[in-house]
Amino acid sequence: MAGQNILLFGATGQIGSFILTAILSARTQFGRVAIFTSPRTAETKAAYLEKLKEQNVEVIIGDVEDENAIKAAYDGIDTVISALGRNALAQQIPLIRLAASSSVKWFLPSEYGTDIAYGPASAHEKPHQQKLKVRAVLEKEISRADLDYSYVVTGPFAEMYLHFTPGMEEAGGWDVKARKAVLLGETGKERVSLTTMKDVGTLVVATLLHSTPESRNRPLCVNSFTTSPAEIQAEFERQTTGKPWDDVSCTSVERLRELETAAWEAGNPAATVFTLRRIWTEGGTLYNQRANGLIGEPKMMSLGEVVANEIKRVSSL
Template sequence: MLRSLSVIVVALLWYYLSSRIQVPNMAPIKNVAVIGGSGNVGKAIVQELLAAGFVVTALTRSSSSSTFPDGVKVKKVDYESIDSLKEAFGGQDVVVSAIATPAVQGQKTIIDAAIAAGVKRFIPSEFGINTRITGGTAIGKILSGKVAIVDYLDEKSKSNPEVTWTGVSTGLFFDWGLDNIASVDFDNKTVRVVDSGNEKFQASNLKYIGKAVASILKHPDQTANKYLSVASFNVSHNEIIKVVEELTGTTFTVDRVDSEELQKLGEEKLSKGDFSAFLPLLQRWNFADGKGHAVKPGDSADELLELPKDDLKESIRAWLTKNGRL
């Protein structure tokens, strides 16, 4: 009886003490190195990191003539050399990669150099659709390099607790890609719609993506070793058309496209090694009836990152104004 009581007391004491033991928090992040900072997504990330008070260093090739905002340090590197990268990463807390999809496999060398330099967090070039759910699909084959890089980071973090990563799914780049997303022919007053046009999909404005990255680094402990999904909004093609018609006072004739035909076209191109297959496959992934690739409330990191939603109507208004349609 006494022995049983002793076991219970010890168990309760352990629970009491362990509940008060805090895992050491990651030190505040200050210095951030950005790769691909002159691209469309990269520019937005650099701007929002600066606005959030981070010290930003842009890495470029020695032959690059890219320019950056005031306050951004620039370091020329050899991306094939771990030593060159390691030197550039000295003193950096985080590396954010915004390189183009065809070059994502080269991130392994970059990751190895960052780890060797003591970098605390790596954010790979994931921005776009959620690659963690593309396995076994045609579009997944095109994005397999991204999948492999997140897997590689996950392996590194498991063998080295000092190494952390965050993957970010943003959906379509809304303001940047609206010409293709909306598929509106203003001159002929027609609009190309996949299936019914009612399917909601994940989309983010470029600035929103930049804000998401900055907020991830403001919440380092909550975002460590996680794959997050964010979105300016979940929206359907028909909702976009409705706003365009409202703002322009124009009614558009709908030209419907069968999503299965897009899939066939994409697969045919891919079988020939033609990677322009990505566009029809991407359109089917997002717009086809029943695909279900909008971000579900329980899967969204917007609240965690304290990101206020963008306004759909104002986003479309800005696009129309930019294109001289208002």
Template sequence: MSAPLQNIAIVRASGQVGSFITKALISQGKHTVTAITRGHKPTPTPRNSSAQMPAGLHAIKEVDYDSHPSLVTAMQGQDLLIITMNVLAPRDSQTKLIDAAIEAGIKWIMPNQYGGYYADDDSGPGKDDMLRDITVATRRYIEAKGASWIGVACGFWYEFSLSGGEIRYGFDFEKKSLTLFDEGTVKHTCSTWPLVGRAVAKLLALPVSGGSPCLEEWRNRQVVFSSFAVSQRDMLASVLRVTGDEEGEWRITREGSRERFERGQEMFKGGEIAGFGMLLYARVFFPDGDGDLTGLRENGRLGLLGEEEDLDEATRVAVGYVESGKAKEWSF
């Protein structure tokens, strides 16, 4: 049985999901973790200026995305590259990182794919997701370069999504309003940020080969896991328990999930970025059930059984993001 991969490089180690993955990798003590970050800018954005690198990193490598040699040098000696970045980042950012990683000798890449399950063809979950074509093209690109990828199918991030305004899960906490998609009873799978961190860390703690489970079993495929399978009605019940509100205090309206999806498409085509989020979220609540990945999830194989999470506690975190104003940083 071979050893786990030792040297892990991660892009945006201080980011939304990147910070949880980085902390989990460091805490289990099986890897040396290097942060790949853009070099200092004279006038950083508020998000850059407030970001704090997790403690315990082996190194922090500052890079220039416009300098291929800079990226290659930063990634030399690494076994796996984890890419986390905003889904709306420039399209060539990930390609630049992949090219440099492969030239530096990295054989395993976890690309910027955190969310849905995307089949290689137009069938099954994710077939209508606007990110599917980009995701599949990235996979093929990595394979053509002679490296291997592992995708993360964790569903939407629960705290981020619940606190992120009406365009995501339909909740507007400031107005105490909720838009139910259809009847609000269709379940979908989603994950908390801490679970994403733990799942990725447990996956990378596996031996590369020689036993089962091992990393080779996820070569060029997605790892599927989740915290909850919940509907909007389940989320509302949790919100009421956490806040102490009565349902009558909330203004509840309805919109068809397919109509909402089409409305989001039209908004996005018209240049409204909010439409992008609206269509992504509406799709997982279609009555066809494609948003529920319970039958595919691999929590047990990752050693996550016995670590079940509490929905109300995750809701409490989301409400805290709203009350602190932090959730507004994540608005489209």
């Protein structure tokens, strides 16, 4: 849908900034582009916000919990894209209710991750609970006459999948300098679908511009590519030493479950990392058919590019 007026929440955050960059690279295809940002961000990222204004972005500063500020921000807006962070997911519920009684006709909530309705077990996964509540409001409470929705479900961000989480090495990752890798799964050959952060932006823009009845009111399970930890390892070896790295091990699903249980019991907030990585290793990012084709099959990055970028990033540190 070209020419739509769009408003973004969380546009200055980790994935929101990639979504906004992709929108700005297609700027002429949109009407108004506005972002709603917190007073704190207005202070800490003032120079970035000034640059956005130069690119014809309306910067609205306010508190996401201020109903009047939200109503004013929605005036004349057709589509809302939320990229609010994990700690702010529940705040989308009042945002959705207000959108339903405004000019807004389409809401893309903050998803950009694991399919939270993948199978029967998904409803019980702890990290999914807030996003499930948001979906319930959109699907069961709000009338389609008032508001459509689309869920851009990308699976893990490829760049983040490659990184070790400090203190949680068994959760997997690649250390290019130390030539060390921990592959997830019994053998590392288990398939996983990943999406680069740049491609998340590309896929959101494709969702906005290739809207059809089939691409609305449903999850769009998209990705950059499907691979396996063993294939990623082979790509790292091909682009670095040309021979096997010395320090390569595997973490089985069973071991991930043990680590996950211990982390939740200890109240460790990083427990989410183990849960999500266990879900991904169990096949929770695999689909009979990905939805890229429903939104115009935009060009995606490859595994080779992601690995090359990681090697470049590490060598510049």
